[in-house]
Amino acid sequence: MVVNIFNLDRDHQDIKERLIECMRDVLSGGDFILGRHVREFEEAFAAYIGVKYAVGVNSGTDALKIGGLSLGLKAGDKVVTTPNTYISTAMGLSIHGIEPVFCDIELDTYNMDPHVLDEVLKKEKGVKLCIPVHLYGHPCRMDEIQEICKKHGVLIMEDACQAHGALYKEKRVGGLGDVGAFSFYPTKNLGCYGDGGIITTNSHEIYEKAVMLRAYGQTSKHVHAIEGFNSRLDEIQAAMLKIKLEKLDYWNKRRRHIAWLYKRELEDTPVILPMEAPWAYHVYHLYVVRVKERDELMAYLREKGVTTLIHYPTPIHLQGVYSRLGYKQGAFPNSEEAARQIISLPIFPSMKEDEVIYVARCIREFYGMQV
Numbered sequence: 001m002v003v004n005i006f007n008l009d010r011d012h013q014d015i016k017e018r019l020i021e022c023m024r025d026v027l028s029g030g031d032f033i034l035g036r037h038v039r040e041f042e043e044a045f046a047a048y049i050g051v052k053y054a055v056g057v058n059s060g061t062d063a064l065k066i067g068g069l070s071l072g073l074k075a076g077d078k079v080v081t082t083p084n085t086y087i088s089t090a091m092g093l094s095i096h097g098i099e100p101v102f103c104d105i106e107l108d109t110y111n112m113d114p115h116v117l118d119e120v121l122k123k124e125k126g127v128k129l130c131i132p133v134h135l136y137g138h139p140c141r142m143d144e145i146q147e148i149c150k151k152h153g154v155l156i157m158e159d160a161c162q163a164h165g166a167l168y169k170e171k172r173v174g175g176l177g178d179v180g181a182f183s184f185y186p187t188k189n190l191g192c193y194g195d196g197g198i199i200t201t202n203s204h205e206i207y208e209k210a211v212m213l214r215a216y217g218q219t220s221k222h223v224h225a226i227e228g229f230n231s232r233l234d235e236i237q238a239a240m241l242k243i244k245l246e247k248l249d250y251w252n253k254r255r256r257h258i259a260w261l262y263k264r265e266l267e268d269t270p271v272i273l274p275m276e277a278p279w280a281y282h283v284y285h286l287y288v289v290r291v292k293e294r295d296e297l298m299a300y301l302r303e304k305g306v307t308t309l310i311h312y313p314t315p316i317h318l319q320g321v322y323s324r325l326g327y328k329q330g331a332f333p334n335s336e337e338a339a340r341q342i343i344s345l346p347i348f349p350s351m352k353e354d355e356v357i358y359v360a361r362c363i364r365e366f367y368g369m370q371v
Helices: 013-029 036-049 060-070 088-094 114-123 142-152 204-213 235-245 248-266 294-303 320-325 333-341 353-366
Strands: 053-057 078-081 099-102 127-130 155-159 179-183 197-201 218-220 287-290 342-345
Touching (some): 013 036, 013 235, 036 053, 036 197, 053 060, 060 088, 060 155, 060 197, 060 204, 078 114, 088 320, 099 320, 114 127, 114 142, 127 142, 142 155, 248 287, 294 342, 294 353
Parallel strands (some): 078 099, 127 155
Antiparallel strands (some): 179 197, 287 342
16 A cells, blocks of 8 residues: 555545636636735634734745744844744744744643743843744643743744644634744645745734735835835635635544544554643644654655655754854754654545554554554
8 A cells, every 4th residue: 555645636626626716716817916815815814713814925934034024023133942843933034134042842742841941031132032833733832931921021923834723722823922824835734736824913013014024015006114025925825725724624623533543553552642732632734753763664664655754854953054053962852852753654634544554554563563
């Protein structure tokens, strides 16, 4: 059996004709930039998250960049995030001279450890923003993070790029901080057919700043109040995302069911499975496990036709681009241990039960366990 880590074609079969029709609608309408579909999707997504405003941009990286700059960050300021995330969490702002500092993770959720965060903010001067990452679809401990950030006078931008629909204490992530940032990369829980992203906020001031920044700093046509960017969500992507948003909760339930099947099949093995905190609604953008024999297991699964990936093999503080920050091996032990051991197993909404069981049985065979 061949089991890919994603299967977008199969996921979208039941809405394929609607997606094609909406593309025809955009093509015939002749309005391709910041038109009706973008406005309607922004309104629908804001309502889904439970915030007042949403601003569509051209990628998750730009959502992080423009979201941070909308908060008034400038060169020389610092942001704190975790090293166990995709590099765009840091690079979206560091390219503008806003330096990252790092906070280690909890090994059970792979997310920011609030106790470590408090120590970092006591030590580091000039931190203006905290970026907790709801990694793999599991929300961060937002109450504790908010309390610590408030104590230190630090703003919060949620990196929710892997957590569309995740809940923290029955509230959707992306609506809990000053700003939220989402990616619509094709493989996300809510993905488009190219690059796309969105910023969420309850602040009208932040909303207006983000709207200007995404379109050359314009307040109106040919009137530029600030320096900005060309970062607009395409009309055709917004039209398709509007349709796919209707399916998001169902797709997330499917991911949760697949995660339950994996747990049932693997809970007696040496594999460390993902956890879900009692206050969390995990949406399993990725199904990430930890094993000591990572390379050997990946090779074995590859021989059996199972695709796996590593998200992410090198923590950000050890990437060459940030060597200037002076972090050394061992600086963030939990993030480094995770990077040595994590494997992302196949998970996607249309994944079949026999495919999940096949992957699990291959893992059991690797360990010489009964299948």
